[in-house]
Structure formats: C-alpha cells, structure tokens
Amino acid sequence: MSAAILVGMDVRDLPTPVVVIDRAVLTHNARSMADHASGLGIALRPHWKTTKSAQAAALQLEFGAIGHTAATSAELKALAGGISPSVFLAYPPVGSARVSSVLESARTAEVIVGTDSVAGVHELGHAAVAAGVMISFRLDVDTGLGRTGVDPSRAVEVARELSKLPGLRFDGVWTHEGHVQGVGADPARRQQTGLAAGLLLVEVADAIRADGHAVDSVSVGSTPGAWSAPTVSGVTEARPGTYILGDENQVAIGTISEDDVAVSVLSRIVSTQRGAVAIIDAGIKALSSDGSLHGDGRVGTIVSSSGGIVATAHEEHGFLHGAADARVGDVIRIRPNHACGVMNMHSMVAIAEDGVVVDSWRILARH
Template sequence: MSPFEPVRLSELPTPALLIDRTRLVRNIADMSAMAASAGVRLRPHFKASKCLDVARLQLAHGAIGFTCATMAEVAVLLDAGITDLVWAHQPVGPAKVAFAVRTGVTVAIDSVEVARPLAEAAQTAGRRVPYLIEVDTGLGRAGVAPEDAVALAGELAAYPSLELRGVLTHEGHLMTYLGDRTGMDNAGRLVGEVLAGVAGELRAAGHPCEIVSVGSTPGAATAPFVPGVTEARAGTYVFYDGNQVALGTADESRTALTVLTRVVSTKRDGTAIVDAGLKAMSSDASVTGSGFGLVVGRPSLAFAKANEEHGYLTGRDAKALRVGDPLHVLPNHGCGVVNMWSSAYLVEGDTAVARWRISGRH
C-alpha cells in the first residue's frame, strides 16, 4: 500500500476498521506464552486476521506457522514465504485437489471419499501430500468419530501418495457454553483427552502420529495442556471480540478490533442511524442471541438491526446522540468482520499510525 501519514481518528472516513496496536501485541504475546507453558507449538488460524502484518507479529512471537481455511489464505502466506501451513479443510473438487498437490501443504481428511481423488492426483504428479485425520470431538461438523479413526487410517494407508502426519480437531462446540465457564473448561480438557487418546491408538496400530492438534480460542487454556497434545491452533485471540467477552474468554479491555462509525440520522424517534451496516459488521450472530455488535462505552445502546450500509441503534442513550457523533462498535465475531474489509487502520491512542492490508480474502 502507499505510504501512510498518521491521522487523527476524528478525521478518518467512516465506517473504518480499527486495530489497537497495544492490545494486539499483548494478545499475541500472551497466547504465545500460554502455548509455551503448555509445552505445545502454536499454529494460529490465519482466518482471524487475513493480514500479513499481523501474521509477521505472530511469527516474531514464536508461532511455527499457520492454519488456513481457504486456498486464498494459503496462497497469500506461501507468496510471502511462509510455508509451514495446515489447510484445515477437506480438499474436495478438482481445483482444490490440484491446489493441494501443487502446494504440498498439509490438508485435513476425514474419509476415503475425500482421500481417493487427492491420492490419484498426487500419484499422477509424482508427489506425496501430507495430511491430518480430522476428528470430531463434539462439534458435529466435519471429522471422523474418534472410535473410527484407526480404521480410517488403515484404509488411507493403501494410498502411498498420501502421508499421515497426525490428527486435528476444532472444538468449536465450546462456543455453546455461555454462562458456564466451568463447563467450557471441562469440555476443553475432554477434547484434549479424546484427541490424545486417538493419537495413542493410531500409534499402537502402527500409524505415525507426530501432530496432535487442537484448535480454538475458548479452549486455548485447557485442551493444549492435556498430555499428548502437541499443537494449538487458536485464532480469534489476536483481536478477541464480543462473543469471546460474553463467553468469559477475555474481558473488553483485551479487544483489539472495532469498527469506527458515525451517526448519520436521528429522524426516527428513539433510534439513531449509523453508517456501519451489514457490509461493515457482517451478519455473524452474537452468542447472546441478538445484535450486530456492542457499542463501546454505551451499554444501554442496542445494535439490533442493520441494512447494508446502515445500523439502527436503540435504547436509553439513543435520544442523546446527534448527527456526526463518533462511536466504536465491538464486533460479535472478529473473523467475519475482517473478511468484509480490504484494509484496517492500526491505532495508537487517538491516532491511526498505519493502514494494513487484509489480503487473505476469497
């Protein structure tokens, strides 16, 4: 991007995506320290930031590489010379199969149906594709049942063009433990125990299992600490967000990502209209069940409705707002909001000091 001259936040066009530098660096350093204390490698999920500037900070603080969700994310990191990647998604379809074979990144597999076309393409190309068996430890999305992992490994061993490196899981179901931190922590530990158990069974059956990888921000304080787990793949922690605050994973003082918006209309009684709508905030739901984000410092305001370019704020303080008033909105889910933007402003105090490109979008 072109050289950036620092500018006061009051002078920025709105809506604008902001990253607080101090909070960002603290979050990155703290998660690195947590992984180190657990004795595991940290492989952050790149989808949380999709930003090379953030990724380089994570590497500087000890991350070994990255987890990716899309081909675009993989390509951005490879082009930047960052090669230790796990593509935590089944490479299904000719384009994804060809991409996996060409790049040689480690992929996720949970069935023979996924593996067969990949193996055939790799054999034709004279390549070996590394993979992790994805295990469903409670989310109910992709992944083989824990009790079926050894049998799947046996079937996949018939494909010499595929190389088993270990197992991975995503404990996304921890997001359902709203108001129950003890239950969330217990569920996180259980995920680590189940995955470590699967790894042990694979080794006992003669299969290699170098990597035992768990992955979530709500589970980062529990699952990686289970003996036998080797890798953590948290992502949202770089920024945290409204959902993580609601879950108790972080308090609001840790949140590094906000959307700066301004009031553009007060014509409707009891409602203030702002210039941040769905295209600024995304439609990702709150774990509390409603709203498009939390207005920072204004707990009585509800952001309950949005159009593409407009947000509707209601509540006791709405009548006091005036056209031009600036507000900061904490997103429900930072990953979804980042994907809506092509760049973000890096902020120190009340000044934007840099503009960082968000380059890993579809």
C-alpha cells in the same frame, strides 16, 4: 478506503465505516498466546482466517508460531506465497480447485491437509503421485462439535485405510473443539468441555499408534478452548484464531476481557429521525451478520461513552438502540460480534496507537 487511511490521522477523522485495530493490544495478545503455548511445551499454529493480514502473521511468527492454519484455498495460497513457512489446510481438499491449490502451495511452503475420509483426499493423492510429490495429511476427528470429523469409534479404521493411499503421508490427528464456545459463559463447563475434547483426541491418537501407525501431530484448535484442550498431556499443537483480535462474543462468554479486544469498527450516526433509534453508517457489510452470544440478536456493541447496541442492520445501515444523546455526525466505536467475519468484509484496516493511525494493512484472501 486505502487512500483515505493516512498515517498521523486521528482515528475520529477516518471515513466510516472503518476497522481500527489497536496495535498495543494486538501485540499483547499475540505475545500472551505464544507464551501460553510455550509454557505448555506445544507448537502454536494460529488460524489466519481471523486477520488475513501478512503483518499479523509476521507478528505471530516473530513470537514463535511454527506456521499458520487456513480454511480456504485463497488463504492457503496467500500464506504459502511468502507469508508463512508451514500451512495446515483445516478443510477437506475436495474438488480440483482445492487439489491444485494444495499442489501449487506445496512448492513454496510445507503444506498439511485435513480430511475425515478416504474420499476427501482420493483425488489429491492421485494428483500428488502424478506431480511426484508427497502431501502430509491429518485425520479430522469429531470431538463434539458435530460438523466434519470422523466418529472417534471409527478413527483407527479410517486411519488404516488412509495410510494405504499413494502420494499421501499420515501426519496425525486434529479436531476443532468449537463446541466449547457453545456451552456459554460458565467457565467450569468450558474447561470441562475443552479438556474432554483434548482427552478424546489423545485417546484416538494412542489407538492409532497401537494399530501400528506413527502419529506425529495431535492438534486442537479454538480460542474458547485454548486454556483447556491444549493442556491435556499428549496434545502437540494449538490452533486458536480469534485470540489475536478478540471480539464481543468472546467477551460475552468470558474467554477474553474487554481490555484485550484489539478490533473495533468506527461508524457515524447519519440519521436521528426514528426517535429513540439512531441510524448509523455501519450495516452488515461493515459488521457482518454473525450472530451474538448475548442471545438478543445484536450485530454489535457500542463501547464508546454513549453506550447502546446495534440491535439490527441492513446492508449499509445499522439501527442503534440505547445510545445517550445521539446526534448526527457523532462517531461511535463498535465492538463486533465476531472478528473473523468483520475482517473478511473489509479490504483495508487502520492500525492505531493512542487514537492515531500508524499504519494501514491490506486484508488478503477475502471471499
């Protein structure tokens, strides 16, 4: 694909399926979130899983981000290998491979890890001692998502035990308030849920301080919660990810406007033998199988003039419903459900201005 993405091409001439990112919208989104964080007086540490791009990371740093957030060892090593000065691994560093990636990355960048238990960093602590280094960590607190994270009622107890471990330094607390997205399109409920998450995390931080431990970082992180959780007094850092690209799920719940979605997937209609259902060349290997917050099972929404949705998909085929006058060879533009999943499916993406390719970016640290 990289050889076929050439500067100066009309995006409609690109081989499909292909991810296209609007550079002006991307830049606007990066600047807007940076201004938001600056206005709140907090640090911005974007989650890099959304773009997996060195160029996007550089843009975020240019606008004032202090570093980045990673979810995988591959992301951590890529970021620490010259892309970002400071990386928070927001994932338990369990297993020798993750431990090795943390120690390796700590030689070239500041590395902070997240954990919700002593067991989660026990191996890392001993390895850090053997390597003669000190690794900072944050306590993961469950503020409502119900995934990883210590119950707030046990946070002081766990922080006390963690602080005894060798080779590790307690940096603070963090949460992923992903359940803000789960409340849907009601902005008042989203605001209330995000504020509650931020308040709970600050209360936990205060309780840990009262127990005699310094808490430097109080970090929240999500795009749906970016306008609520970080506004709580006492929060020091925000870690949104999807905001820089946007996607259909964020549009569906009202977190991001249609005009602020920078990413799309271009696809061609390849068959119209099924009557009202046209077949396109973008399946789940191009769009990912991430679910839709519309609740109708779609895997993508058509934003070109024909309209319609990609109602379902196989690996290399999408089933296009509701498109007007669908003809074989037509190029359609799809807004994907989830930007992060889509970027991980592609090795190269096209960067465009006014419908013309101006650059191509390699996608790094893919699964």
